[in-house]
Amino acid sequence: MNYRALAAFGISMALFSVHAHAQNDEEEEEAAEPAKPSEAKPEEGATAKATGGISVGASADSKSADASAKASTAGTTAAGAAPAATPAARPPVYGERSDWSIVPYGYARVDAIVDSTQSFEDGIQPNLIARVGTYKGDHRRNIFTARDSRFGVAVNAPTFEGIKSSALLELDFYGLVPTDARRHDSVVFGSLRIRHAYLKLETSVVDVVAGQYYDLFGWNGSFYPATVGYLGVPAQIYHRNPQIRLEKKIHAGDLEVMIAAAAVRPGQRDSGIPDGQGGLKLSYAGWSGAATPGFGRAALSPISVGISGMYRRFEVPAFRSEPGSATEKTQGYGVAVNLLLPVVPVKDIKDKSNGLTLTGEFSRGSGIADMYTFMDGGSRFPLLPNPSMAAPAIQYQANVDPGLVTFDRNFDLKTLNWQGFVAGLQYYLPIGGGRVWISGIYSQIKSDNIKKLTPFPSYGGIFTKMEYIDGNVGIDITPAIALGLSFQTVKQTFADESPQTPVFGAVPADMPNGLVVPGTGGVAASARNNRGQLSLAMFF
Amino acid sequence: MTPNPTLSPRKALLGFCTLVVALSSGCNQNPLCSELGTCGGNPIGDWVLGAGHPSCSEDLYLPPPDTRLEAADQPAARTPVVEAALYDWCDLLVTNGGTKVATIDPHFSFESGTIGSAFVHYGPTGPNGTGSYTASLIRTGRYIVEFPKLCITEFGAQGDVCTALQTQLSATTIHKNLQCLGNPADPGGCVCRFDVALQSGGSGTYEAVDSHTLLHRMNVKFPTNSAAAAFPQKVTFCSKGDRLELTGADATYLFDEPGLRTMDLGPTTVNCADGLQGPGEAGVDCGLACPTPCM
Numbered sequence: 001m002n003y004r005a006l007a008a009f010g011i012s013m014a015l016f017s018v019h020a021h022a023q024n025d026e027e028e029e030e031a032a033e034p035a036k037p038s039e040a041k042p043e044e045g046a047t048a049k050a051t052g053g054i055s056v057g058a059s060a061d062s063k064s065a066d067a068s069a070k071a072s073t074a075g076t077t078a079a080g081a082a083p084a085a086t087p088a089a090r091p092p093v094y095g096e097r098s099d100w101s102i103v104p105y106g107y108a109r110v111d112a113i114v115d116s117t118q119s120f121e122d123g124i125q126p127n128l129i130a131r132v133g134t135y136k137g138d139h140r141r142n143i144f145t146a147r148d149s150r151f152g153v154a155v156n157a158p159t160f161e162g163i164k165s166s167a168l169l170e171l172d173f174y175g176l177v178p179t180d181a182r183r184h185d186s187v188v189f190g191s192l193r194i195r196h197a198y199l200k201l202e203t204s205v206v207d208v209v210a211g212q213y214y215d216l217f218g219w220n221g222s223f224y225p226a227t228v229g230y231l232g233v234p235a236q237i238y239h240r241n242p243q244i245r246l247e248k249k250i251h252a253g254d255l256e257v258m259i260a261a262a263a264v265r266p267g268q269r270d271s272g273i274p275d276g277q278g279g280l281k282l283s284y285a286g287w288s289g290a291a292t293p294g295f296g297r298a299a300l301s302p303i304s305v306g307i308s309g310m311y312r313r314f315e316v317p318a319f320r321s322e323p324g325s326a327t328e329k330t331q332g333y334g335v336a337v338n339l340l341l342p343v344v345p346v347k348d349i350k351d352k353s354n355g356l357t358l359t360g361e362f363s364r365g366s367g368i369a370d371m372y373t374f375m376d377g378g379s380r381f382p383l384l385p386n387p388s389m390a391a392p393a394i395q396y397q398a399n400v401d402p403g404l405v406t407f408d409r410n411f412d413l414k415t416l417n418w419q420g421f422v423a424g425l426q427y428y429l430p431i432g433g434g435r436v437w438i439s440g441i442y443s444q445i446k447s448d449n450i451k452k453l454t455p456f457p458s459y460g461g462i463f464t465k466m467e468y469i470d471g472n473v474g475i476d477i478t479p480a481i482a483l484g485l486s487f488q489t490v491k492q493t494f495a496d497e498s499p500q501t502p503v504f505g506a507v508p509a510d511m512p513n514g515l516v517v518p519g520t521g522g523v524a525a526s527a528r529n530n531r532g533q534l535s536l537a538m539f540f
Numbered sequence: 541m542t543p544n545p546t547l548s549p550r551k552a553l554l555g556f557c558t559l560v561v562a563l564s565s566g567c568n569q570n571p572l573c574s575e576l577g578t579c580g581g582n583p584i585g586d587w588v589l590g591a592g593h594p595s596c597s598e599d600l601y602l603p604p605p606d607t608r609l610e611a612a613d614q615p616a617a618r619t620p621v622v623e624a625a626l627y628d629w630c631d632l633l634v635t636n637g638g639t640k641v642a643t644i645d646p647h648f649s650f651e652s653g654t655i656g657s658a659f660v661h662y663g664p665t666g667p668n669g670t671g672s673y674t675a676s677l678i679r680t681g682r683y684i685v686e687f688p689k690l691c692i693t694e695f696g697a698q699g700d701v702c703t704a705l706q707t708q709l710s711a712t713t714i715h716k717n718l719q720c721l722g723n724p725a726d727p728g729g730c731v732c733r734f735d736v737a738l739q740s741g742g743s744g745t746y747e748a749v750d751s752h753t754l755l756h757r758m759n760v761k762f763p764t765n766s767a768a769a770a771f772p773q774k775v776t777f778c779s780k781g782d783r784l785e786l787t788g789a790d791a792t793y794l795f796d797e798p799g800l801r802t803m804d805l806g807p808t809t810v811n812c813a814d815g816l817q818g819p820g821e822a823g824v825d826c827g828l829a830c831p832t833p834c835m
Contacts, residue, residue, distance in 0.1 A: 132599075379626070382627065385691075456627075456649070456686070459601075498599050499597070499654045504593060
């Protein structure tokens with residue numbers, strides 16, 4: 001039975017990866033009949049099944065179920081006809097209620113932050129840091145927020161014909177807010193955001209993860225450094241995506257080899273094909289240490305090495321005012337190597353005393369800036385030339401998020417290169433079994449072609465390098481409540497250079513044939529933000 | 541995990557709060573331009589920048605205006621606003637194959653120019669404590685702009701376009717010493733070098749707020765000599781006879797010039813009728829302190 005399920009899944013994957021054929025000529029277009037309204041609906045049987053399931057599941061009261069059915073038939077929802085909410089009486093989809101595990105989890109957290117500039121929202125994202133000499137660069141910002149609190153539900157269903165199934169939903173409060181929302185509303189209201197929403201099937205052959213989950217690229221979730229600051233820190237691959245992933249774990253004693261491949265939401269949906277990601281991870285449980293992902297809960301983590309890669313494709317309209325159907329295409333890629341090394345291992349997570357763990361990540365890629373959490377380096381598409389001086393000027397209609405690709409000086413489509421690394425060290429003091437920990441991170445990311453791909457008047461609007469350092473102290477006040485303090489400093493180096501030092505008192509008219517000392521400019525402009533952060537969280 | 545009785549939560553909280561208070565003092569970025577002296581004194585006289593008397597500006601990034609978007613910056617209701625974009629690879633230049641090579645002149649973008657030449661005059665104060673001042677500033681520098689091959693040839697220009705560009709633009713642009721050559725790094729493209737002498741500043745009245753602070757009220761803006769209605773601006777100063785140090789008070793820009801923080805000026809005597817270009821002049825007996833503008 002599980003093989004049949006796998007075969008069905010394989011067919012779905014194959015269909016998923018097939019390219020949609022472009023319409024070739026007008027005759028075919030005309031010959032194609034428009035879909036009938038009834039065809040656009042789900043199959044009736046499926047509808048009836050679902051309705052029946054919902055009706056039965058929603059209420060054990062037959063009168064309510066009847067009322068609900070009548071309302072559905074009328075095509076309206078009668079407020080008074082809603083079934084009574086009696087979850088205790090709701091039968092499971094299959095098996096016994098006691099066979100199902102539904103576990104809520106999460107944490108309530110508050111962060112108090114002081115920034116030396118007014119450059120960032122809650123997290124240190126790769127926004128441009130305001131320069132010294134500007135208002136935002138010379139003045140502080142103070143942030144209080146509880147939006148990083150999280151709530152999730154993990155569900156485990158009873159094993160069915162050898163297939164173990166589970167699902168997980170996890171939310172936080174960083175949902176999009178209207179652009180005209182007041183600052184108060186965007187912080188205090190905290191709209192919901194999906195973090196994870198996926199199901200997992202585990203079989204003896206292969207495991208399947210389908211839904212929104214951490215990206216496989218960079219082995220997200222397995223190698224995070226410890227910090228009170230928000231993940232991902234600059235240069236860290238930190239991203240979640242809707243995906244369909246196949247995983248296979250092979251065990252040989254304490255050694256675990258994990259191979260995975262995934263079809264992932266494309267970086268550009270109009271490229272027409274999903275991104276591909278793959279990876280290999282080796283773990284040895286005989287050598288484990290304490291590792292805290294971000295400001296989470298420490299876990300006993302084995303020494304691990306992961307390598308991963310990704311591939312994606314871009315296809316955008318040609319860089320013309322009227323591109324017609326002309327396209328420009330290119331490809332992006334990424335490779336990453338991750339390490340978790342328990343320098344001083346621990347045997348029991350209840351006593352982490354003197355545990356010392358190193359985490360590291362090296363990544364390189366092109367056209368993958370979005371993997372670094374909102375990263376774009378300031379890059380955009382250039383303005384279109386406007387030879388006719390049309391007003392309003394014709395704008396290039398981009399169909400891809402900024403920072404992944406742009407047009408070079410010959411109007412050819414190019415991907416932007418980024419290379420980064422993150423090194424983190426965490427140490428658990430011999431106090432209360434490791435209740436107090438300290439950690440530090442150094443990270444750096446740079447691009448060797450963003451400047452080359454930017455018209456010079458915009459040099460000041462991009463950065464070519466970003467460096468980040470933090471130091472953290474965490475204390476478990478109780479086993480469930482953690483208090484953290486962090487200092488974080490981040491520096492950006494921009495593409496523009498400091499102005500040349502003129503010959504003071506002289507103006508160019510005085511310069512015979514322009515033969516003058518050209519000045520002493522040439523130092524790349526930069527800006528820095530320093531942050532102090534206090535965080536308090538209760539995990540449940 | 542069993543909580544350790546030796547670690548008092550109360551002490552931990554207290555320690556953290558202390559650290560937070562310490563951190564909240566912050567550590568801001570250091571300004572590039574340190575504040576100059578505030579000793580006060582007598583600022584009356586003519587002053588200029590010169591050797592040993594520099595100005596200092598913060599390294600701002602002021603993106604060039606996109607002149608093509610003047611009619612498009614107010615989108616109609618329910619239409620998305622224009623997305624931010626990088627600037628034009630051609631710096632607005634549009635060439636063609638006709639006799640006028642540049643049908644649309646380039647913007648000649650440049651960045652973060654320094655005030656390289658300045659003339660500042662403080663007149664004596666009257667009975668009401670108000671005097672007149674003049675601040676003529678010139679942002680100077682030498683810059684290079686590259687035009688990719690595609691910008692030169694896309695719309696039909698052919699031949700030695702770089703030389704044609706130099707000839708045409710020398711007559712039309714305000715930039716000086718323009719020189720355009722073929723770009724060896726980009727065959728088919730041009731690289732142009734130009735000098736900038738961008739005048740700004742203004743004149744108005746001033747009064748003393750205290751012993752070391754002046755209040756400027758600008759009412760004429762240079763170089764257009766148009767009436768200005770600028771906000772009053774405070775300037776701290778230190779005059780020691782052989783130098784006048786000016787700093788924008790409360791971290792404001794000096795004379796409202798973006799980025800300009802300080803000027804260290806030396807005394808001068810202006811002679812606008814000696815047939816020579818002397819201190820306080822942008823050309824021979826013209827500009828800056830002279831009533832005759834340079835052509």
